[in-house]
Amino acid sequence: MLKTVGIILLVLLGALLLMASRQPDAFAIERSVVVSAPAAVIYPRIADLHQWSTWSPYEKLDPQMKKVFNGTPGAAGASYYWSGNAKAGEGTLTVRELMPPSKITMQLDMLKPIEGHNVVEFNLEPTDGGTRVTWAMRGANTFLSKIVGVFMNMDTMIGHDFEDGLASLKTQAETR
Secondary structure, eight states, X not given: OHHHHHHHHHHHHHHHHXXXXXXXXXXXXXXXXXXXXXXXXXXXHHXXXXXGGGTOGGGGGOTTOEEEEESOTTSTTOEEEEEOSTTTOEEEEEEEEEETTTEEEEEEEEEESSOEEEEEEEEXXXXXXXXXXXXXXXXXXXXXXXXXXXXXXXXXXXHHHHHHHHHHHHHHHHTO
């Protein structure tokens, strides 16, 4: 009986590892919203990491989160370190490239709960009715994230956070 259970567990583990190995080596998540405001109003709310506390869904995960800002707000090289509860985790977000008022590129280095190093991009494009704001993140799928991907749809999970943040950003920019 014990031998049969052991064989079944090994087969299940093998199947899990096989499914994980077939996951893509990279991921990309992207969400957009049209904001009834010019890019010049929206851009500073994203480029200045101090302003993220007013719209980012990640700020709500731990009201007691420790935060440290470095660099000139709204400039390349500015960074934001946080350390919070298990939901908020720990990491650093660094502004890498600014192209006012249309593009912001950042480096996200997560340390906890799972280490990850990803590129975050915001694109602001004029469109009918205002500005289309796109929040995107891309990076490598580690083997651990591939295993998680077998059980969870990361795009849906993180995409929901992006949708909440963009909705909050939209509300703020439209009620300026």
